[in-house]
Amino acid sequence: MSTYIWNILEWFSQGLNTVFLAGNPNMTVSARCWVNRERSGWSRAYHAINRVFFWQADHCRQSYEDDLRFARSVLPPPPEKHVYYPPGGDPIDQ
Template structure:
């Protein structure tokens, strides 16, 4: 899959997250992992997303780690992570 075909769904995901009050550069999967202990709703959403992405182990956690370590940025902007 090309870079553009991976980036567009992520951009849409981040846009939807922003529409519902989330941070502009964070995906719904990352939020679901980060807030999973705050309520049963977030815990359910995390489990649902992980089930939908069944071919990826711990999808939501991986999305959160990607945000944490700035893996979504171009290599020259990631710094010394």
């Protein structure tokens, strides 16, 4: 499937998740099914969607991992090491 068509389908899935399921606009329905796969209604949707995308081992999990990969690509890297400064111990204040 061409990238253009796949992007349109992904956009549509994000729209369904946002408008009809009151979900995060940056998450597809498939990814949301993976996150909520332990809940009964979502579990049924998770298994149904994975049957539709039978050529993938676990489509919903792959969608979730793709969403994470994209988020990591656009976010700045985490700081090397977090240093806790107690109140009054911030080196900028000294």
